[in-house]
Amino acid sequence: MTSRPNLTRTIPILPVAAIADGATIQARSTSGRFTRWRWALVWLTQLAYYGTPWLSFNGRQAVLFDLQADRFFLFGAVLYPQDLIYLAGLLVLSALLLFFVTTLAGRLWCGFACPQTVYTQLFQWIEHRFEGDRQARLRLDRSPWTAHKLARRGGKHLAWALLALWTGFTLVGYFTPIRDLALAVPGQLGPWEAFWVLFYGLATYGNAGFLRESVCQHMCPYGRFQGSLMDANTLYVAYDERRGEPRASRPRGSDPGQQGSGACVDCTLCVQVCPVGIDIRQGLQAACISCGLCIDACNKVMDQMRAPRGLIRMASERERSGPQTQGLGWRGHFARRRVQVYGGLLLLGTGLLVASFAERPTLRVNALRDRGVLTRQIEHGAVENVYRLQVMNALERPRDLRIRVYGIDGLQLTSDDTLHLPPAGAAQHSVTVRVDAAQAQALAGRVVPIWFGVGDVEASAAVVELAETRSTLLLPR
Numbered sequence: 194m195t196s197r198p199n200l201t202r203t204i205p206i207l208p209v210a211a212i213a214d215g216a217t218i219q220a221r222s223t224s225g226r227f228t229r230w231r232w233a234l235v236w237l238t239q240l241a242y243y244g245t246p247w248l249s250f251n252g253r254q255a256v257l258f259d260l261q262a263d264r265f266f267l268f269g270a271v272l273y274p275q276d277l278i279y280l281a282g283l284l285v286l287s288a289l290l291l292f293f294v295t296t297l298a299g300r301l302w303c304g305f306a307c308p309q310t311v312y313t314q315l316f317q318w319i320e321h322r323f324e325g326d327r328q329a330r331l332r333l334d335r336s337p338w339t340a341h342k343l344a345r346r347g348g349k350h351l352a353w354a355l356l357a358l359w360t361g362f363t364l365v366g367y368f369t370p371i372r373d374l375a376l377a378v379p380g381q382l383g384p385w386e387a388f389w390v391l392f393y394g395l396a397t398y399g400n401a402g403f404l405r406e407s408v409c410q411h412m413c414p415y416g417r418f419q420g421s422l423m424d425a426n427t428l429y430v431a432y433d434e435r436r437g438e439p440r441a442s443r444p445r446g447s448d449p450g451q452q453g454s455g456a457c458v459d460c461t462l463c464v465q466v467c468p469v470g471i472d473i474r475q476g477l478q479a480a481c482i483s484c485g486l487c488i489d490a491c492n493k494v495m496d497q498m499r500a501p502r503g504l505i506r507m508a509s510e511r512e513r514s515g516p517q518t519q520g521l522g523w524r525g526h527f528a529r530r531r532v533q534v535y536g537g538l539l540l541l542g543t544g545l546l547v548a549s550f551a552e553r554p555t556l557r558v559n560a561l562r563d564r565g566v567l568t569r570q571i572e573h574g575a576v577e578n579v580y581r582l583q584v585m586n587a588l589e590r591p592r593d594l595r596i597r598v599y600g601i602d603g604l605q606l607t608s609d610d611t612l613h614l615p616p617a618g619a620a621q622h623s624v625t626v627r628v629d630a631a632q633a634q635a636l637a638g639r640v641v642p643i644w645f646g647v648g649d650v651e652a653s654a655a656v657v658e659l660a661e662t663r664s665t666l667l668l669p670r
């Protein structure tokens with residue numbers, strides 16, 4: 194008899210240690226809806242990754258993180274280190290999106306878009322091309338080292354190495370103009386570029402070629418806390434044990450009920466295709482990355498047995514444990530409070546981030562005191578302080594700027610108050626601020642706040658779009 198469903202806030206997940214046996218996993222390939230989705234995501238993410246640095250915008254690389262110049266170019270937007278707050282916002286939104294998706298449908302990120310999974314899938318595809326499917330690879334594993342084995346293994350590793358190096362090269366191409374990098378590759382790469390191409394290439398080679406699912410099982414923290422994000426209504430890849438058990442083989446098209454068996458024919462195909470080498474029939478496990486390949490494999494078996502599909506399917510704990518019709522449907526899933534809270538925060542956060550990014554300043558200024566000349570008295574009792582202004586142009590056009598100083602009466606700039614900045618350029622500009630004798634006497638011995646403003650000088654000579662920064666004025670006794 195089916196026990197009463199446990200619909201607590203989180204659902205039980207078998208720990209990794211219970212299923213990992215350390216053996217090399219040779220997953221069998223399969224086909225079906227989830228396999229197609231996985232390849233669609235591989236194409237989408239990898240076209241974006243490998244293709245983006247080759248795009249141009251306004252005559253320069255569209256996405257370039259120029260660390261040497263402290264400038265980031267993003268399709269015409271020029272960002273400075275002060276804009277890293279947007280990156281922080283993006284990371285917060287990414288975490289919220291992960292929570293939202295996990296609450297809805299478990300580890301979809303892991304199975305479909307995580308770089309570890311995606312590169313493992315690409316490396317496995319290469320392996321399949323050189324060494325064949327699961328049985329052929331197992332045979333090759335056991336066979337002695339012959340010229341045939343050497344050629345297949347060598348070809349695979351060469352292809353892996355090339356893909357890994359291309360991946361490393363592409364990563365560096367986000368930080369150094371990729372066309373210059375490509376011209377330098379034959380042997381003129383700088384030491385840092387060469388280091389990062391090799392380092393990231395090696396990391397890709399090791400992670401996707403050898404470590405594979407071990408990274409998900411033993412290094413990634415997400416698998417460990419996924420349970421706290423899931424509840425009884427969260428969809429995950431689940432085996433329908435009420436329909437499948439007891440397992441037994443049977444003739445095609447036969448009715449399992451008449452034989453006293455369940456729908457599962459114990460073919461183990463769902464285990465053979467699993468990239469992390471687990472048996473989903475034992476229940477949800479921390480190592481399961483929700484790739485859905487076992488669903489594809491089992492659906493094919495059910496088709497061959499002329500039985501209904503869905504012995505393994507996306508199902509919630511409520512659906513598995515309660516009456517068969519208790520699934521919420523997609524509308525019901527989005528109506529759940531937890532999903533709505535994450536979704537609402539996601540929408541709100543996205544709106545705020547987009548609005549603040551659109552309104553970000555296109556001119557920035559910082560004032561630094563000149564440490565060599567803190568304050569000096571000049572003729573007739575006037576006092577001068579010297580500053581260095583760092584002015585940053587976040588537009589892709591040159592700008593003529595004027596500097597102003599204000600905060601107390603009697604202030605004036607005695608140095609050049611004009612500045613020309615090239616497109617997306619930054620400059621340090623030394624300025625001298627003088628306070629007249631009467632004010633210097635009235636404020637003697639005090640440190641008073643002042644402000645520097647920098648604005649565009651338009652054709653009408655008006656100064657517009659002021660960027661402002663605060664500093665202090667030292668007045669000797």
Ligand code: SF4
Binds near residue numbers: 473
């Ligand atoms: S159990 Fe199924 S969904 Fe989970 S990792 Fe294995 S094949 Fe993918």
Ligand code: SF4
Binds near residue numbers: 437457463
């Ligand atoms: S693929 Fe389906 S029928 Fe075959 S062992 Fe797995 S659950 Fe049973």
